[in-house]
Amino acid sequence: MPLIHVAGSEKFVFEERASDELCAIASKFVPLHTVDAAAELAIDPLTYEVIRHRLSAITDDMGDALKRMSGSVVVTDCNDFNAAIADEAGDLILVGQYNMQLAASLDMAIKWTLEHRSENPGLRPGDMFFCNDPWIGGGLHQNDASVFAPLFYDGELFAWSGAVCHQVDLGGVSPGSWSVAGTDVFWESTPVPPVKIVENGTLRPDIEDMYLRRSRVPKLIALDLRAKLGANNVAQQRLTQLIDKYGPRVVKAVMKKMMHDAEHRLRSKLRSLPDGTWGAVAHQDGARAGDSNIYKIVLQMTKHGDKLTFDFTGTDAQVEGFVNCTFAGVRGGIMPIILTMLCNDIPWAPGGIYRCVEIISERGTINNCTFPAGIGKASVASAWATQNAVSECVAQMVGTHPQHRKAAMSCCQGTWDLALLAGVDQRGAPFVTMLCDPMAGGLGARVDQDGVDTGGQMPIPMGRIADVEINEFSFPMLYLWRREEMDSGGPGRYRGGLGGSSCFVPHDSPLHGVHLVVSAPGKALPLAPGLAGGYPSATSYDVLMRGTNVQQMLAQGFIPGDLDEIDGRHEVLPSHVETNMAANDVYFTHWQGGGGYGDPLRRDPHEVALDVASFRVSPRAASDVYGVMLKTDGTPDAGATEARRRDLRRDRIGAGAA
Amino acid sequence: MIHLDDNLMLTDDGAVMCAHCQTRLGENSHEPLAHAVRRERPSRDAGPGVHADPKTFTTREIVLRQLFCPGCSTVLATEIVPRDEPSFRHWSLGAKA
Ligand SMILES: [Zn+2]
Numbered sequence: 099m100p101l102i103h104v105a106g107s108e109k110f111v112f113e114e115r116a117s118d119e120l121c122a123i124a125s126k127f128v129p130l131h132t133v134d135a136a137a138e139l140a141i142d143p144l145t146y147e148v149i150r151h152r153l154s155a156i157t158d159d160m161g162d163a164l165k166r167m168s169g170s171v172v173v174t175d176c177n178d179f180n181a182a183i184a185d186e187a188g189d190l191i192l193v194g195q196y197n198m199q200l201a202a203s204l205d206m207a208i209k210w211t212l213e214h215r216s217e218n219p220g221l222r223p224g225d226m227f228f229c230n231d232p233w234i235g236g237g238l239h240q241n242d243a244s245v246f247a248p249l250f251y252d253g254e255l256f257a258w259s260g261a262v263c264h265q266v267d268l269g270g271v272s273p274g275s276w277s278v279a280g281t282d283v284f285w286e287s288t289p290v291p292p293v294k295i296v297e298n299g300t301l302r303p304d305i306e307d308m309y310l311r312r313s314r315v316p317k318l319i320a321l322d323l324r325a326k327l328g329a330n331n332v333a334q335q336r337l338t339q340l341i342d343k344y345g346p347r348v349v350k351a352v353m354k355k356m357m358h359d360a361e362h363r364l365r366s367k368l369r370s371l372p373d374g375t376w377g378a379v380a381h382q383d384g385a386r387a388g389d390s391n392i393y394k395i396v397l398q399m400t401k402h403g404d405k406l407t408f409d410f411t412g413t414d415a416q417v418e419g420f421v422n423c424t425f426a427g428v429r430g431g432i433m434p435i436i437l438t439m440l441c442n443d444i445p446w447a448p449g450g451i452y453r454c455v456e457i458i459s460e461r462g463t464i465n466n467c468t469f470p471a472g473i474g475k476a477s478v479a480s481a482w483a484t485q486n487a488v489s490e491c492v493a494q495m496v497g498t499h500p501q502h503r504k505a506a507m508s509c510c511q512g513t514w515d516l517a518l519l520a521g522v523d524q525r526g527a528p529f530v531t532m533l534c535d536p537m538a539g540g541l542g543a544r545v546d547q548d549g550v551d552t553g554g555q556m557p558i559p560m561g562r563i564a565d566v567e568i569n570e571f572s573f574p575m576l577y578l579w580r581r582e583e584m585d586s587g588g589p590g591r592y593r594g595g596l597g598g599s600s601c602f603v604p605h606d607s608p609l610h611g612v613h614l615v616v617s618a619p620g621k622a623l624p625l626a627p628g629l630a631g632g633y634p635s636a637t638s639y640d641v642l643m644r645g646t647n648v649q650q651m652l653a654q655g656f657i658p659g660d661l662d663e664i665d666g667r668h669e670v671l672p673s674h675v676e677t678n679m680a681a682n683d684v685y686f687t688h689w690q691g692g693g694g695y696g697d698p699l700r701r702d703p704h705e706v707a708l709d710v711a712s713f714r715v716s717p718r719a720a721s722d723v724y725g726v727m728l729k730t731d732g733t734p735d736a737g738a739t740e741a742r743r744r745d746l747r748r749d750r751i752g753a754g755a756a
Numbered sequence: 757m758i759h760l761d762d763n764l765m766l767t768d769d770g771a772v773m774c775a776h777c778q779t780r781l782g783e784n785s786h787e788p789l790a791h792a793v794r795r796e797r798p799s800r801d802a803g804p805g806v807h808a809d810p811k812t813f814t815t816r817e818i819v820l821r822q823l824f825c826p827g828c829s830t831v832l833a834t835e836i837v838p839r840d841e842p843s844f845r846h847w848s849l850g851a852k853a
């Protein structure tokens with residue numbers, strides 16, 4: 099069925115309003131704590147720094163609390179969560195260094211709640227709200243479930259705390275809620291707009307039941323819910339202690355000043371950069387299982403004076419599938435790049451930083467879709483692609499500055515290679531999990547150095563992968579290998595960081611197999627472009643080998659180290675597929691690295707020789723892409739390299755030039 | 757003179773020049789690579805990093821599209837994109853043209 103507009107869905111859309119306007123609406127029903135500009139001017143620098151760092155420590159403590167209480171490997175070992183603190187108007191003062199995509203939309207959910215929930219059911223001390231509706235905010239797809247809480251002090255709404263993490267399953271047609279065959283949101287987990295899940299300090303069982311009822315693993319989701327309540331409790335307690343000590347006027351003034359400082363410092367940096375316009379495009383191959391089309395997000399970023407405008411005009415219309423994202427995804431694609439590439443020396447106070455940014459995006463497009471477009475994969479589909487385009491534009495702009503250029507980075511890991519496993523684990527319990535190994539993506543090359551191999555991802559500075567043994571202990575799987583992959587980093591004068599691969603078999607499940615959902619674009623074309631002529635990273639590559647002899651090999655004490663060593667039927671998987679793995683099936687998933695920087699024919703031949711010696715670059719790529727010929731001892735052959743590079747240069751602009 | 761990236765310089769008279777061989781690539785920064793040589797090849801010519809034939813996944817033709825300095829053949833821009841799309845990766849300096 100085609101996407102048909104749902105009358106009434108307009109209510110569940112985040113509308114940008116000035117904070118003053120929003121506070122005027124909410125203050126009819128709830129008293130808000132505010133300070134005047136004089137309070138900010140009165141703070142001495144020492145007090146400012148002490149309180150600012152204390153707020154940062156509280157955000158860290160929230161993350162710690164969440165992580166310690168969660169039972170999900172996605173959270174405990176891979177850090178796919180975040181925490182944030184906002185002022186009374188919902189403007190973010192701080193986000194943690196975990197998944198910044200998640201926290202970059204928490205302000206939207208808080209602001210919507212202020213506008214639509216202040217009167218009824220009202221905002222009172224001891225309340226917490228739950229939301230997983232990405233049209234409203236708080237996350238990028240339904241699995242990003244957030245809990246946020248107003249903090250009251252002396253009867254006034256002083257600030258907000260919020261925590262969000264990826265939930266492994268919230269229902270929908272496919273396990274893990276990644277409905278690869280879906281055409282619209284009704285195939286997916288039902289979004290929940292902000293509801294009061296904690297009232298006067300007590301978790302409401304009726305609301306909790308309504309939430310958990312949809313999941314295939316409700317006990318795990320219940321534990322994660324408590325982890326988020328715990329994170330908010332930690333914030334509420336520590337913030338109250340902080341206000342007790344310094345007084346509400348001083349603490350609030352620090353919060354406002356943090357945002358003003360971030361804004362002023364970003365504006366100052368922008369003024370030091372040349373005015374200009376930079377264009378980029380980010381593709382995705384396939385919007386759902388069986389779809390062979392390619393979709394594009396087009397960006398034109400303009401820097402004028404101290405302002406950045408992100409104009410997505412020309413982006414493809416929303417599609418039947420599960421890869422669209424809402425406006426939260428556009429913001430989630432922009433903010434992490436601004437924070438990491440432009441604010442490396444500026445406090446991460448998104449509430450101030452957003453004041454320097456304008457977003458032009460048409461509703462009904464693939465990265466600003468309307469209800470009921472499918473958004474089950476939004477975070478790692480159109481939001482991720484948005485981020486790729488933003489990364490490319492910001493890096494080119496920053497790269498023109500003699501000092502700031504060092505922060506420029508080619509695009510990191512162009513896509514998330516999703517492998518979702520579900521079934522019955524070795525203890526006989528139902529399980530669902532997203533394999534987070536692609537969290538070890540390759541970072542993009544810099545203007546003066548190679549990208550970090552399996553260094554992570556731009557939007558999750560604290561991202562990490564679980565130990566192989568933790569995954570094997572937690573889920574019915576046995577790894578044949580997990581490693582960095584040769585030639586996966588984009589070639590360039592500076593090479594993009596390598597991506598990696600995992601290869602495993604189902605193991606020890608009473609069902610003798612597992613259910614597998616795969617979703618990874620970037621197979622028809624690589625999605626992490628390079629800069630300054632640098633090449634993109636490798637494409638994603640997922641192979642399922644059916645009916646293999648792997649069990650006999652293992653019984654004979656031999657662990658295969660390459661797919662070529664295994665007998666079986668070789669299936670190169672499309673971008674999106676859902677299937678089952680039997681005990682003798684082997685799954686190989688190869689995620690992308692980072693883009694390169696500069697001309698690979700200008701890379702130091704000795705660096706190429708080292709790359710070949712350490713299996714980062716193949717001899718074929720050394721010769722064909724880098725033009726480096728090696729002697730039998732592995733060192734560069736200077737004469738042969740010069741001749742090879744001369745030939746390659748001639749070939750570049752010879753026959754076929756247009 | 758401003759270094760724009762590893763290969764490009766903006767001269768004081770507003771032209772864009774190859775940093776390696778001083779060839780003028782564009783007379784102004786609104787069309788910075790007007791004189792660059794443009795070439796398209798099959799995407800797998802980018803090297804072994806392009807694992808599978810794009811035809812396995814899509815009916816659209818995918819190409820490696822590059823811009824080169826006509827003076828020294830340095831690659832100035834690289835992208836792997838559907839052939840039927842124009843390049844969206846243009847840039848210009850100064851106020852919007
Ligand atoms: Zn040149």
